[in-house]
Each structure stands twice: as C-alpha cells, then as structure tokens.
Amino acid sequence: MSDIRVLIVDDHPITCKGIRDLLEPAVGISVVGEAHSGGEALQMIEALKPTVVLLDMKLPDMNGIEIIKRAYKAGTDARILGLSSYNDREFISQLLTYGASGYLLKDEVPDEIINAVRGVAHGEAGWVSRKVAALLSQILLKEQEGGTELTSRELEVLGLVVDGKTNNQIGLALGISAKTVEKHLHAIFRKMGVVSRVEAAILAVQESLVKRDLNISAETE
C-alpha cells in the first residue's frame, strides 16, 4: 500500500516544523510539502497531488474557506483536514458543510494528528476528535427559521407591486433607487417562494399580506 501523502499549510514555519516532526515517524505517512500561504497551497495541491491537506484556517492572503472552495473548483481529490485554534461549534460545523473532510483543534494535534490523517485518507467524512464531536452534539438551542417573514419595508414594496406600479414608480414613491427596489423584489420572491411579480401579487392578495383587490389588468412588465 502506498504512503499517505500529506501537504502541511500553515503560515507559521515553526508550527509546520512541529507537525512535520510528529508525522514523519508514523508508518505509512509521508510529508510531501509545506505551504505558507493560500496561493502557495493552491499551487502545491495542484502540483504535488497530496492525499491529505492539513489546512490552517487563517492565512495571510486568504482564509481557509476560500482555499477549500478554490481547490475543489480546480478539481482536486485531496482530502482537506481543517486545522485551527477555535473550538467554536458554528465555526466547525460550517467548515464541514463547506466540504472539509475533518477538523482538528491545534491543541489536539500531538495526540490526534496521526489518527486524523489516517481517518480522512481512508475516506472518513466529517472526521472530528471525540472532544469536538462532544461539542457538536451539545444541546440545541430553540431556533426557528428566521428571515422568512417580510419586513415592513418589503410589505410596502409588495403593496405597490399589487397596485401595478413599475420599479421606477415604486422607487419614486418610497424615495429609493430602482436598483434597491429590484433587490427588495429579489428578497421578496425568495421569501415567498415565487418567481415573478404577478405570482407575488396574487399570493399577497390571497394570503391577505396586503389589503387590496387585485387588479389583474394592471401593468405587469
């Protein structure tokens, strides 16, 4: 079986060296390179084709998420193991959603790094240490999906749509630019789950979001 090829990405040479020293004695793992910036990392992922990338989430030129997105876009099949000092559950779960194969706290490196590298190399998805797993499975807060209700301004815009006003007319009436009206409409459509102003107007009247009789013959663009 061939070795697991590891690329270490961290802007602190001293940390890179520390990680390398921990990994090198392990059987079946070889460190193929060290990158100290995001740009360098992307080049080396392309050139060295590592099995596993140990990625520090905070680099001087770009943040870790950006690197993950770009690396996947460039078609890499390397597994990315995020490395950071934050034990913040949102930070970690977001990172995993963005496609990282695993996450390791920097303090856990001495004890867990070899397990983690082997784990993600063997295809484990969402590899996290037991400590982090415990953190992620903590009690959930009561939460309802927010931002789905229309704001008062959006209701105003919707009302004018029902009146059959154009974007320019709405903008004039509310003292905002037509471009801002466009943005409001975009958000309104998304929240209401519709794709056009006619649909939005019909739904608005049906659900009594605005109190008016729908005038179908009104101009609809």
Place this chain on the structure above:
Amino acid sequence: MEEKLLLKKPGKSIRKKRAADTTRNNTLLDHKQAAHLQKVLDAFPVALVLVDLNGNIQYMDQTAKTLLGEPDKPLELEDWPQTFGLYLDDGMVLYPGQKLPLLRVLQGETVDESEEIILRKDGEERALWISISAQALKDENEVIEGAVALIRDITYRKQMELSREKQIQRIEALYKLSRLIAEAGTDLNDISNLAAKFTSEVIGDISVITLLTELKDKYKIAAFQDAGPTGQALLRKVLSPEVEYDLSDGLVGGVIKSGEPLLIPTIASEHLQTISSSAFEGLIEEINIESALMVPLTGRSGILGTINLYRKRGSNPFTVGDQSFLTDISYRIALAIENCRLFESLRTEISKRLATKEDLEISEERFRSIFESVTLGIKVLDLDGNILQTNLAFQEMIGYTEDELNGRHFSDFLHPYDIARASKLFHNVKLDGVTGFRFEHRTIHKNQSVVWAKTFFTVVKKSDKDDEPAFIVGIVENVTEQKRLQFEMEELSSRLQNSMELERLHLAQELHDNPMQVLYSANYRLEELRTKTDPETSEALREVKDTIQGVLQDLRATAKELRPPTIFSFGLENAIRSHAYDVQEKHPNLEIQLSLAHDQQSLPDNVRLALFRVLQQSLANVVRHAEATEVRIHFSFDAEETHLEITDNGRGFNVPATWIEFVRQEHFGLAGAAERVNALGGVFKVESQPGSYTTVRVTIPWSDPD
C-alpha cells in the same frame, strides 16, 4: 502520611497530599528536557507564574520577573499584594490577598474572570494596570497540585477606556446643558441658577456666578450653589447678592477685565487672603478653599460676568481639562444670558411703544437702536406668518435684503424638511394662545447653503390691557457653528470607537499569531520528546504540556472575545448562534430562542460587527442584571436596513432619558454599543418595564456597494 496545609487559614479545608507526589511536585520544571521550554516561555509576551500547592513560586518567566520583580525570599500567596505592590482600583488600598485568583483556584474555586489590579512598586510614581487570571493544575485524579497565573499589562487599554469614558461624559453633559437651557425659558434668574447648579454638579464643588451691571463698571453675585448638604445655607450667609462690587476688587474683576480664564490648582492656606476680595471675603473665611477656577462669560457683545468654581481643601485640585470643559459650558451659558436680556428689553420696549403714545418718538428711536444693534437676528411677523420687518443681523444670516424679505412668508426661507413642523407650531400660537415656542431648524441661505438656526417665537399682545395678539417676534440665533462642532464631536467619538475596534482586532490577531503559535509548537515538541525519554520524565513533560494547554485555552477565549472567528468567514447569524451557545453553556437555566435570517455574506463588516457588539453587551446585561429565564434574539434584514432585537423576561429597569445616565448606572457597554450604532446612522432603542421585560432594538441602514 504527610500532611500539608494549603494555607494558614482557619476554617478552610485542609488538603491531604500523597507523599509520593510531593517530591515530584517540587521538581515540576527542573528537568533539563524542559529547559528549552523555559526559553520559549521567556519570549512569551504574557507573564506566567507557576506556584505549587502551598502557594510557593516554582517558576516565573522573564516577563513576570520584569513586571512584578523577583522576590528575594520565599513568599506566602497572601503577602503578594504587600511584596509586589498590588492595589485596588483606587490605587491606595492594598489588594486583599484572599481575593487573588491564584489563591482561590488553589482552594478549589473555579475563577473564570480575570481580576484587574493596580500594580505600583515601592517608591515608583507610575502605576500600571494588570489583569491576573489563574487556573489550577490537577493530576489524573483531579487532585490540585498547583496553579498557574497569567498576568497581562493592560495599562494601555485601561487608559483608553478612562479617557473615552470622560469624553463621552462631557459630550453628554454639554447636550444636557443645551436642553436645560432650552427648557429654562427667558428668565435671567432661572438661567443664572441653572448655571450655578449645573457647574457645581458636573465639575464641583462650589459655584458662584457673577454678572456685570448694566453700566459694566461693577459686578454682582447672580447665583451660587454648593454640592454639599450644608453648603447652600452657608453660602447664603456669606455671599451678598445685593451688593455691587468694583472691578478693581479681587480676582473676579481681573478675569472680567482681561477676558482670560484663571486656574489656581492649589492655594496655600497663608495665601488665601491675597486672593480674597470683598465679595468673597466671607466665603474664604468660612470655607477652607484649596483650588479655584474662574472663567469669563463671553457673549457676542463682550464679557457678561464670570463663573467661579471652588473646591475645599482635601479634594482633587482643578485641572486644565476642567478649565476647557468649563469654557465650553460658559460659552453656552453666556449666549443664554444674552438671549434673556434681549427678550427683556424687547418686551419692555414693545409694550411701552404700544401703550404710551406720547413717548412714541423716544421709544421708536430706542427700539430701532436695539433692533439694529443686536447681533441676533430678529424678524417681526404678522399673525399669518408674513414678514413685516427684519433686522440687519437676520438679513446677513440668510443673505437677503430687507426688501426681498418683506411681505414674504417666513416658511419660504426654511428647509423643506422643517416647514411642516414650523407651520404646525405657528398654528398652535393662534389657536391655543401659546405665548411662545422654541424651534431648531434649517434655513436656506440665498446662496443655497444650509444655515442652522434656533428661533424663539414670542407673541406680542396688543397692550397690557388687551390680551389679543398683535404680532409675532422671532429671535433667531445662528447655530451653524455649534452644529458643526456637535457633528465633529460625534464624528470624533465614532472615530475613537473605531480605533478601539481596530485595536481589539489587532490584539486578537497578535495573540493568535505569536504567543498561541509559539505555545502550539512548544507543545508539539514536548510530545515528541516524551516518546524519547524515560517514563518519569515523560510524565513530568505531560504535566508541562497540560499547563500550556490550559494557557492556550485561556488565550483562545480572549482572542475569541476580541474577534469572533465566525463573523467574517460565515456571516453574522452564525456568530450570533455561536455566542448564544457559549452563553447557554454557562447559564443552562436561561432559555435562549433564536430567529435568525441568513446574512449571505452580503452585509458590510462594520455593520455586522456593530450588531454583534450590541448582542454581546445585551446578553452580558441579561446575565448580569436581568434575572431572566428567557431571552429571544431576532435578526432580520432587507435591502435597506438590518434589524436586531433582544428581549428578555427579566426584572427590567427604568430606562434613563439620557445616555449620561446609562453611563452613570454603569451600563457602559450598552452606551458604547449605542454610540457605535449611531455612528453608522442607525437607531438604538431600549424599552423596559420594571418587573416584566427589557427589549434592545437596533436598526442600521446599509447598502450593497455594487
């Protein structure tokens, strides 16, 4: 079995220690394998002190030695304050030894928050602010073996906080003064009393206002105030308001003649008599005065009088800062006094003019002269608001000639935004018989620039016997300059705010980049050494590693507080959620409900950060003061505005009317958050019902840059 007393403290539990452990305990850091670790720790910018179970210092890094000094003999923990010079925040009282975080963690307490302490070494003038946090070191059986303290020099941060606090208090005080003056009306006595009371309260202790007499050759005492309880009665006894004093008499006369302020920080007792004048003789004799500050009241027409402040012996002397603050105050008071006098003379003249026809000619002439000589703008309107007459000052203020103004409606020259309010107020005068109203508004100059004005409209009756209104006089003060200053002050404090934010980000970055990285690699190195050494050494190294781990956790929490990691990478809603989790973890009995919109990474960083700080502050207040069982957090936004609302069902409080009250009640964080919101053009509102709920509601406008 060997017994060890943790501390010589009666009533506290005595901890037993296994004999085998004690030897190792004393040699915690003596291994040569750990020697390089010492070097690493010495380079670390935060001071570290390691103590054993008895509180004896086992190790101090270089930073700690420089900061605290190295004790020359073994030291009990309780003697730290004495030896190192640790004081409470007044800088005078020694810090109580039992409160030291190190001592508390050794007794098994968990100390989450760091203590802020003043450090002043023997014979040194300069004091430093330090923060001390501590963590217990435990063996595998959770038995405490010692503790590590982390000490930071926070002097710079503290200085920033203090100067910022002072500045905000001053800005708030000046706003408050402007409002008080506006409410006080046009009675000269009211204004003088207000001036004495306000300055005595805000700067202290004794305030005496003097005013020049009409001929400007003598002065009188117009008002006085002593913040002390017995003071007022005493002042009434020793000061004589009826007497007119000569300008050559004493220091007050000198201030009036020169127009320059006078600051005497400390007056030696034997010199008291030399500063005395006949006006203040009684005061000086009765009260042992230490420090005096006198500032002229300078109006548009020249010197009007003085504000004199005195402090009794034993209090803090006046400073240059007090002088500039009092000068700001005196400028506003002088304008108010001038306005009062102008009203008074106009009122007399107008009623005379209308009442006594035979004196008309003389009166006409005098009226004319007042009308044209004053530097305040005057407009005379008929009852419909049409301009009948204006003076030169008003014409110059808005750039039109008398002919261009006469016959036009007064609102033709107002800013469109202010017309509706003006018409409404004007209407009330006719309908409800209001005798006058004050109105701050914008006027459009002939060259189209905006002039900020404060106008006092007053209704002039037909005669003393006839209450029917005859016409309306508007006295207009140009406050454009004041407005500009006000805007500048607001901008200044927002810039200060931003620089603090930058400082925090910088500090977080610094922590993350240097000390934390160095500690991580030290830990990695230790782990590597551990595999190459004998079991006993390996065990000792593990403990060192755990110590470092503890320090790292501490640093991480600090860095997170300074710069939430989630906010810039994953959006505000994730940062809010994450913070809510942290709070929930520490306060399991508080039910937190979230309703959060996805910010989709579109909101600008400064808006996110401002909203996040509001959240941090509000939740901190809920936990600290509210005694709530439930808190709801709602975040939403549309293409124009972002909204954040935090509501708790706690005990609520009476929401102060002004921000200075917030600051006084030590809701300082909230005041700061509000200011940050205002700086972004947002609105910050607190609503509360004692015994029921508190809601913090914030709206910040935003726009997409593209």
